[in-house]
Amino acid sequence: MYDFEPESVKKFIEENEANKVAVQLPSGLRPYYSEIKKDYDEAGVKALFLTGSCFGACDIADREAETMECDALVHYGHADMGVPTSIPVLYVEAHMEAEPFDVLEKALPELRGSVWGLTTTVQHIDHLYEVKEVLSGEKIKSVIGDPGPRAKYPGQILGCDWGSARSVSGEVDGFIYIGTGEFHPVGIILATGKPVISINPLADDYERTNPELEKFMRKRWAVIAEAKSCQSFGVLVSVKGGQNRMSLAESLSEKLDKQGYDSCILVADDVNTEALRDFQIEAFVNTACPRLAISDEELFDGPVLTPFEAEVLIGDRDWEDYHLNGIGINFEI
Amino acid sequence: MYDFEPESVKKFIEENEANKVAVQLPSGLRPYYSEIKKDYDEAGVKALFLTGSCFGACDIADREAETMECDALVHYGHADMGVPTSIPVLYVEAHMEAEPFDVLEKALPELRGSVWGLTTTVQHIDHLYEVKEVLSGEKIKSVIGDPGPRAKYPGQILGCDWGSARSVSGEVDGFIYIGTGEFHPVGIILATGKPVISINPLADDYERTNPELEKFMRKRWAVIAEAKSCQSFGVLVSVKGGQNRMSLAESLSEKLDKQGYDSCILVADDVNTEALRDFQIEAFVNTACPRLAISDEELFDGPVLTPFEAEVLIGDRDWEDYHLNGIGINFEI
Structure with missing residues (x-):
């Protein structure tokens, strides 16, 4: 379901000559700890699983890792936002393999005749340009905004950076959000005042959320x-x-x-x-x-x-x- | 109700030439933050109140304090147990002024004819030898054990160090515990197998807890x-x-x-x-x-x-x- 990038992990361990590595997982990835641990076992290093919060790439447990005498930290599930750290950190973004196209197809009637800004979180970033192509094939116009100051990819949004949505807000009738949860669609609406259609690759149907700014x-x-x-x-x-x-x-x-x-x-x-x-x-x-x-x-x-x-x-x-x-x-x- | 040792705090600040001081309070002392803050305001330094846990002197937030660029940390409510820290730490033990003698008097009939080990936490340590004197005046024998490896005072117990109780366990029929809560009496029982009489200076009556070791x-x-x-x-x-x-x-x-x-x-x-x-x-x-x-x-x-x-x-x-x-x-x- 997720790509945990075992090769990048092994390369990172070798490059940093690490013997003990702290592993930081957001809640949703913790059930996969055993699968993830195998990559460290195979590389012959000790993995310590941190149980504290892992809310985003703003929340880097380098201090805890250092306290536990780890040489390096691997942070899963978020893209690097450039926060300085005291020890080497690898960001394994854990892109989700689930595709959004079936749900997107259901939403097509709602999308025709408007221009859409495409937004997503890092888990689904691989599919953003493919969604643009599918829409283009259906003669539906869409744009992908430049990343804001804390994001890494075009179209990527964070709970504290809606820059990629804002940058194209003037040209669109609404936003398509690929991902899960309600917080991000609400954030886009607050930042832009435009409606959002949420395409959750794990759901059966899409959701439309309209602004209630007043x-x-x-x-x-x-x-x-x-x-x-x-x-x-x-x-x-x-x-x-x-x-x-x-x-x-x-x-x-x-x-x-x-x-x-x-x-x-x-x-x-x-x-x-x-x-x-x-x-x-x-x-x-x-x-x-x-x-x-x-x-x-x-x-x-x-x-x-x-x-x-x-x-x-x-x-x-x-x-x-x-x-x-x-x-x-x-x-x- | 508590002695927050303003003079020690000011001396500590001067000696360490501190400009920004992190303050760590256990839950029970947090309502007094405003009274405590005055000591720092008067010394002309910035006090930052840490909101994380403060379970004991094992739980020293020196890393957080350093991250927030504090020069020093003041830890309230617990006695120094010798944990090495990365910045200077002052332990303000916050001894409680409430006296245990009224409750002790109620317990006297229960105490006669036996030998008692006296135990307490650091908040009530000031009254331990006075309790011994009161008992002595009533012809009741009592002993105070040497501190264990993590305690500072004779008779002091911690949730991970019942050494002062153990050291006199062989000579007593039971223990008198001065303080609040159930955890410490249970700990004494588990460590010694002897009954405990709890004298809570804030309560109206004492409590007796008998071993249920099986x-x-x-x-x-x-x-x-x-x-x-x-x-x-x-x-x-x-x-x-x-x-x-x-x-x-x-x-x-x-x-x-x-x-x-x-x-x-x-x-x-x-x-x-x-x-x-x-x-x-x-x-x-x-x-x-x-x-x-x-x-x-x-x-x-x-x-x-x-x-x-x-x-x-x-x-x-x-x-x-x-x-x-x-x-x-x-x-x-």
Whole structure:
């Protein structure tokens, strides 16, 4: 089902003369650990399986690997986003072999007469140009945008980088997303305001999601209003290599204090909302993974603001400037 | 309620010329973050509050602190157990001011005519010799044992070091435990086979817990029997400074493989049983915090063995040698 690139793994081990290798797998790939372990056994090296989070290529466990005296780390399931690491890291992207063409065929009637932007995650990137060809054969126009700052491939999107969708947003009527889950289609809609048709290669049918931006904006406005009546703020900052925005967190904390709020900086690896509860803090500003404020907000005890929203609260930015792509604002590190 | 030692904190900051200090608090102390923050504000340094686990002095977040460019770490609530760290660490033991004498008085009728070993955790260590004096005034004999390898004070016990109880076990009829929670009284019973009277300074009454060792041993035997019928084993090893027993984990993994089981090494910071589930592994051997196998066993999908029990399974040790203090066996790092 997945390509675990045994040859690249062996070459990487040889090139780095590794004896002990840490292996980082996202949840969905953990059931394959035994198949993956064989590649390391055959190369005669010890594989240590890390059980912590593996949310993306922003979440590189090089510190854990070093602590366990590993010479190298192999990170599966995500494309390199250029996060600097303390030991050599190989990214095995684990492209999925399942093809999207049967589901695409079912969606054809919905696609005719419009221009589509094609987007996907790295697992399905191999099929993106083939989808373009199939559409072209059906006389359906499509475009593939250039990758944003954190993506590697044209058309690739991440939960914190919708650049490839934004870059072609002006030329299309909507987006085709190849992949699973709801978070990415919602992200594309928030970033572009266009509808999304999801083609899940493992599903029987496609799904169409239309923008509900007003509802989203009302919700965000309510979150800011709720935060205004709070006194204590925790500014969340992540230790994860690709999510660590300490200087942004420090600057927001200072601005909040100047406005008369009481803020403190809260450092997290995985953000554990149960652990945050113990601090009895009223509101949060999130500088870590954007998912936390946008889709995990209900797990927190109080309102959770994006950096942009915190600046609206402080008075440094106008609500009217809240473009929907403002979600990603300041997220570059 | 607690002594947060502001003077020691300020001296530590000055001595280390620290500009940015990471602060590590166990759950129970997190509601006091604002009171604690004042000491850092007054010293003119930035305090970063770490939200990860703080289970004991085995669980030192020096790596996180370094990643966040802190010059030093202040760890609250636990006594130094000598774990080497990469940056300067101050242990603020946060002794509790609440006194145990009212509850002790209620327990007096139960205590007469026997000899008692006195045990406690670091929070209540200030009152241990006063309790001895009160008992002495009532003509009740008591002894305080020397600290074990990971403890700092006479009479102090930890979830992985009952040495101070064991050292006087032969001379006493039971133990008085000053503190909260059930885990420590149960640990004392398992390590010594003697009853425990718990004096919780925050409670209205004392509690007596009697040994149920046979039940415990039957349960452990059943866990080993269940593991015998499993094929895949995960040997758990922790990245936490005071819990990292990699060489023990590697040796157990090799022995399991030689006996025809399939084992792999699973590296965890906090052991997340939800994350382990993804691997679809049948049984576990725990080389990290002893609590995992002894009191959190039901959170795992399969049987969890202690290192000693894994060696019984392999045939390297005899079940008959399973002294109850065998729980702690091999736990020295």
